[in-house]
Each structure stands twice: as structure tokens, then as C-alpha cells.
Amino acid sequence: xxxxxxxxxxxxxRPEVEVLSLEENQMSFEVKKTDASMxxxxxxxxxxxxxxxxxDLVTFEENTSCIDDEIIAHRLGLIPxxxxxxxxxxxxxEDVSNDExxxxxxxxxxxxxxxxxxxxxxxxxxxxxxxxxxxxxxxDEVIKNVPEHEKxxxxxxxxxxxESDDPDVFPVHFVSERERNTSSEPGIAIVKxxxxxxxxxxxxxxxxxxxxxxKWTPVSxxxxxxxxxxxxDDNAVRALPPNLRNIIVDVCPAGVxxxxxERDRTSIVxxxxxxxxxxxxxxxxxxxxxxxxxxxxxxxxxxxTDFVFEVESxxxxxxxxxxxxxxxxxxxxxxxxxxxxxxxxxxxx
Amino acid sequence: MNAPERHRSYQLDExxxxxxYEPDQRVASAGTFTxxxxxxxxxxxxxxxxxxDGDTRFAGYQxxxxxxxxxxxxxxxxxxxxxxxxxxxxxxxxxxxxELLDRGFRDECARxxxxxxxxxxxx
Ligand SMILES: [Zn+2]
Numbered sequence: 407x408x409x410x411x412x413x414x415x416x417x418x419x420r421p422e423v424e425v426l427s428l429e430e431n432q433m434s435f436e437v438k439k440t441d442a443s444m445x446x447x448x449x450x451x452x453x454x455x456x457x458x459x460x461x462d463l464v465t466f467e468e469n470t471s472c473i474d475d476e477i478i479a480h481r482l483g484l485i486p487x488x489x490x491x492x493x494x495x496x497x498x499x500e501d502v503s504n505d506e507x508x509x510x511x512x513x514x515x516x517x518x519x520x521x522x523x524x525x526x527x528x529x530x531x532x533x534x535x536x537x538x539x540x541x542x543x544x545x546d547e548v549i550k551n552v553p554e555h556e557k558x559x560x561x562x563x564x565x566x567x568x569e570s571d572d573p574d575v576f577p578v579h580f581v582s583e584r585e586r587n588t589s590s591e592p593g594i595a596i597v598k599x600x601x602x603x604x605x606x607x608x609x610x611x612x613x614x615x616x617x618x619x620x621k622w623t624p625v626s627x628x629x630x631x632x633x634x635x636x637x638x639d640d641n642a643v644r645a646l647p648p649n650l651r652n653i654i655v656d657v658c659p660a661g662v663x664x665x666x667x668e669r670d671r672t673s674i675v676x677x678x679x680x681x682x683x684x685x686x687x688x689x690x691x692x693x694x695x696x697x698x699x700x701x702x703x704x705x706x707x708x709x710x711t712d713f714v715f716e717v718e719s720x721x722x723x724x725x726x727x728x729x730x731x732x733x734x735x736x737x738x739x740x741x742x743x744x745x746x747x748x749x750x751x752x753x754x755x
Numbered sequence: 756m757n758a759p760e761r762h763r764s765y766q767l768d769e770x771x772x773x774x775x776y777e778p779d780q781r782v783a784s785a786g787t788f789t790x791x792x793x794x795x796x797x798x799x800x801x802x803x804x805x806x807x808d809g810d811t812r813f814a815g816y817q818x819x820x821x822x823x824x825x826x827x828x829x830x831x832x833x834x835x836x837x838x839x840x841x842x843x844x845x846x847x848x849x850x851x852x853x854e855l856l857d858r859g860f861r862d863e864c865a866r867x868x869x870x871x872x873x874x875x876x877x878x
Contacts (some may be wrong), residue, residue, distance in 0.1 A: 417807050418848035423859035428867040435863065437856065443850065445802035450796045455765070524762060542840040726864045733857045738808040739797055742789070746774035747843045750788075754776065754839055 408453045419444075431581045432718040433725045436633065438711065445630045445713040452628045452732035454616035457517055458573065459487040460721050461539065461609040461621075463531075468606040473597045473679040478605070485565050485594050485620045486578040487537075487611050487720035489516045498572050499534065509741070511734040514727060519574065522613050531610050537575040539609040545599040564593035569611070575611070578721035580627075624728045627718035632708035633747045634682050639703040641692075644672050650696055657692050680714075682706055764824045765792050776839060785813070785831035786838045794818060798826040804845040810836045 421440040427433060437445060464479040471478075491514040498518045502510075508519055526535035543563045552561070565577040579585040579593035597605060616623035643651065654674055657664045662685060664677040674681050686706040693703040719725035756858065771791055779785040790797060798816035805814035805828075813831040830838040 409827075417804075417844065419852050421852055421856050421859065423856060423863050425860075425863040425867040428864060435860070439850065440856070441803055443799045444849075447800045448856075455796075456797075522762070524766075556834075589788075611877075617765050633835075648821055671759065729860060730857070733761045733853060733860065736796075736848065737853050739793065739859065740846055740853060741845045742773055743797070744843075744850060746772070747770070747839065749837045749841060750774055750776045754790070754837070 426714070431721060431725055432716070433531070433729075434625075434714065434716045435714060435729075439634075440711060440713070442632070442710065445715070447453050447736055448729075448732055449628055449715075451632055451735040452625055452728055454549050455735045456723065456728060456731040457613055457615050458622050458624045459489060459516060459520065459611045459613055460619075461485065461487070462612045462614065463610040464607055465609075466607045468604050470603045471597045471599055471605050472603075475685050478607075480596055481596050482568075482609055483543075483619070485568070485596075486624075486720040487575060488578050489575050490721050491519070492574060494611070507521055509734070509738060511727065511730045514724075515538040515731065516613065531612070533572070535612065537611045538571045539611060540571070540607075541568050541596075542606045543567050544604040545601055546722070548599075549601075559683060560598040560737065562591055562598050563596045563605060564591055565596065566593040566642060567596075568637075568646070581719065581721040584736060594623065607615065624718055624720060624731075625725075626720050627635065627716060628714045628728075630713045631680060631713050632683075632710070633712040634676075634679055634706045635709055636676050636679075636682065637705045638674065640673050641676055641699070642697060642701070642703040646696060653690065657688050660680075663689070668696075676706075683708055690722075765779075767792050778838075782831060784834055784837060785829070787856075788828040788830070788838075788842060790826045793826045794824070795826075797829060801845055802848060804821050805830055805841060808841050808844060809833075810841055813843050832846065856877070858868050 419440055421444070422438045424436045424438070425433065426435055437448075461479075461482045464475075464482055466475050466478075469475055469478065470584060486622055493513070496519060498513075501521075502518065507518065520537075521535050523531055523535040523731075525617060529536060540679060541563070543561070548561050549557060552559075565579050568577050570576045576648075577594070580589060585731075599605065613621040643654075648671060651665075651671065651674060656667070657663075659681070662676070662678045662681050663674055665671045666673045668674045683706060686704070689704045690702040694700060717725055717728060717730055723731065768791075773791055775789045775791075777787050779787070784793070795816075795818065798818065802814050802816045805811050809832065810833040813829065813835060816826060816828045818826055828842075830841060832838050832841050
């Protein structure tokens with residue numbers, strides 16, 4: 407008998423989701439009543455299997471900057487590319503069957519607009535499997551438009567100098583409004599040019615996923631941690647003299663423990679759930695020493711069913727779409743497996 | 756340039772089957788599923804789900820080599836229920852679970868957005 411065995415009707419889990427915060431480029435959510443294997447599958451697909459677009463081929467016509475072609479090509483590849491679906495205006499692929507369309511996460515899915523170059527019947531690349539960007543900056547030309555006091559400085563070529571040939575596809579200059587307001591440059595720096603230098607190139611952006619190269623990964627962060635289950639022996643804590651309660655709070659770094667009510671200071675609560683599991687033993691040892699019955703006043707353990715996710719998008723794909731595309735990718739895998747198992751079963755019969 | 760194409764790690768080769776099954780030669784109602792172009796994501800997911808079934812006696816997965824894009828899942832079941840049957844149940848259960856996760860996530864995002872819109876603008 408396996409310790410995991412569950413009655414047949416309880417085999418399938420009924421998970422729940424709670425969004426804790428949803429901002430411009432980052433979000434945090436909790437998945438409950440599931441398993442670490444499902445949480446880890448979600449984390450892995452978001453990082454490695456969400457389809458995005460990135461520059462994959464660069465043709466140099468002129469590069470007199472002090473940076474080598476391959477370094478510039480690599481930097482261009484890492485610039486996040488955004489596909490912005492405009493309802494009614496974006497021309498969508500017509501070769502997508504109804505089943506395929508239903509299997510995509512939404513109309514915003516980049517695969518409604520582009521297909522993989524390897525699936526395309528074109529020769530090399532075309533409008534349906536790639537997007538072209540042009541970059542042409544000549545120091546002596548651009549310096550004319552620069553304010554007088556900056557004229558002897560090198561010019562920084564950034565992502566805003568990239569010109570897309572598709573109105574729905576463009577490079578991401580900043581991941582958020584906040585980054586835009588604090589940045590000293592107008593976009594993502596590619597190369598610096600000095601007097602007399604010039605750079606002229608064209609780039610082909612194609613679909614791909616993180617499994618091929620990390621430049622197609624849509625997120626800069628995608629992590630999960632088990633939700634801690636916390637319990638305090640409130641009566642025992644309350645019975646302690648105030649200075650001993652202060653010692654308990656101070657056993658962890660600032661901000662991990664705190665008082666429920668700053669003025670009253672009788673009951674201690676966990677202020678930072680993400681860090682608490684690292685200090686559980688310290689708190690238990692200390693409260694055990696302080697307890698007249700030699701009993702710890704605190705218990706915390708990692709949940710095996712509830713997990714807290716934190717995801718941060720690079721700006722190419724909206725952060726909630728990163729998760730939806732990830733879920734969709736697992737769905738696609740499992741649907742394929744359902745078909746495959748049925749085939750194996752038919753063979754065995 | 757003889758590097759294999761990058762998509763070979765996740766797209767099936769021409770005519771390749773997603774899954775094959777090899778019954779165990781010595782143990783009855785046991786066998787190994789070979790899943791092509793899948794990795795730990797699916798391997799561990801299936802293993803944990805298979806172990807939730809009361810008829811599973813053993814379930815384990817293995818990636819034989821980092822350059823071979825193949826995942827082996829070995830299952831032994833109680834007599835009376837074939838490994839293929841248990842595997843089918845596990846895949847269906849997982850498929851259902853992801854559907855619920857997807858729906859829950861969409862609803863929650865909509866709720867979070869509504870709440871953000873209702874809040875007065877920060878200045
Ligand atoms: Zn094409």
C-alpha cells in the first residue's frame with residue numbers, strides 16, 4: 407500500500423486559485439489544494455515552454471563600432487519583443503483550425519498571428535513566421551539633434567532605434583512605467599557609437615521557447631514556495647513578561663516577526679510568511695527555553711498542498727498571459743497524452 | 756555544422772509516436788511507458804498522480820540521458836487493473852485539474868482587475 411493512496415473518487419484534485427496582487431509587470435498568486443508536482447510543472451512550463459518572439463538572425467551591413475558583430479547580435483536577441491493584438495485590426499492566421507484556435511489561451515496568443523518558421527512553407531522566412539527589424543544609426547547624423555552640452559559624448563544606440571516592419575510587433579523599451587521614469591536612457595542600450603562610427607543591420611525575429619534558448623523565456627522571475635501553516639500558543643505568549651516577548655521578536659531578522667497591535671504588544675504574529683520557515687527552529691528553541699513547561703509556543707510547517715507563486719514578466723508577454731499560456735501548455739501536453747494512452751490501450755487490447 | 760535542430764528537444768520527429776508501452780517480462784501487470792519529447796514536467800506530474808491511485812503498487816520516472824529527449828515512466832499495478840488503465844486515469848485526472856486551475860486563474864485575474872479599477876487612483 408502506498409502512503410499516497412486515495413479512494414478513486416478523490417484521486418482528482420479540485421484546486422483553487424487566489425490572486426494576491428496583480429500589477430503592471432508582476433503578480434503573486436496562491437494555488438491551493440494541489441501538489442508540488444503540479445506547481446513545479448507550472449513553473450517549468452512558464453520558464454521554458456511559453457512561445458514568444460525574439461530576434462534570431464542578424465545581417466550586418468555596416469558595423470564600425472568598437473563592439474563585435476556577434477556581441478551585438480546576442481544583445482539584440484535578448485531584447486523582449488512584444489506582440490500587441492489589436493481586435494479587428496491584427497491580421498490573424500487563416501490556416502488555424504477551429505480546434506487549434508480553441509486550444510490556444512486566447513486571441514492574444516502570438517500563435518494566432520505567427521507560426522513557427524519550421525512549420526511554414528515559405529523559403530527562409532515570411533510575414534507569417536517572422537518579423538523584420540531594421541537598425542541604422544550614423545553618429546555624425548544623429549549627433550546633430552543632440553543638445554550642445556552632450557555633443558562630445560558617445561551616442562547610445564537603444565531599442566528605440568529598432569524599426570519594426572509589422573505594426574503589431576515592437577521591441578519592449580521598459581518593463582513598467584516606473585522603470586521608464588527612472589531610466590537614464592530612452593530604451594534598452596545596444597551599443598555606443600563615437601565620432602565617425604556607424605551601425606547598419608537588419609534582424610529577423612522568430613517564434614521560439616525557452617527550451618531552445620533563454621532569450622525566448624517570457625519571465626525574469628517565476629518562483630513558488632510552500633505556504634507555511636503557522637500556529638502560536640497565544641496564552642503562553644501573553645503570560646510572558648514584555649521584555650521576553652521582545653526577545654522572541656528579535657530572534658528573527660527585522661520584519662519577520664512583529665506584534666499584532668504595536669501599542670498593546672501582547673500577541674506576536676508572523677509578518678513575513680516567505681521567510682518564516684527559515685527561522686522556525688530558532689523561535690521554537692527560544693520559546694521552549696522561556697516556557698515554564700519547557701514547551702515551544704510556536705509551530706510552523708510547509709504546506710504540501712498550498713503554494714505561493716511570484717511571477718515577473720519581461721514585458722513581451724503580459725504577466726497574467728505568461729501564466730495562462732503556461733497552463734495552456736500543460737493542458738496541451740496532457741491532451742496529447744490522453745490521445746496517446748488511448749492509442750496504446752487500443753494496441754494492447 | 757552538425758548540431759541537431761533546437762526544436763528537436765520538444766517537437767516529435769517525423770512519424771514518431773508520443774507514447775509507447777513495453778510490458779515487463781518478469782512481473783505481471785507492470786510495464787514501462789516511453790514518452791517522447793517530454794521531461795521532468797510531465798514525468799514527475801504523472802508519477803505523483805499515479806501514486807494517488809490505490810491500485811498503483813509502484814510508479815517512478817526517469818530521464819535516461821540529458822541528450823535523449825525521452826521520459827520513461829515505470830508502473831506496477833494491482834492484479835485486475837492494467838498499467839495502461841491506471842495511466843489513462845491519471846492523465847484524465849490531471850487534465851481536469853489543469854482545467855480547474857485555468858478557470859480559477861482567469862476568474863481571479865478578472866476579480867483583481869475589477870478591484871484595482873474600483874480603487875481611487877493613487878496620486
Ligand atoms: Zn514563413
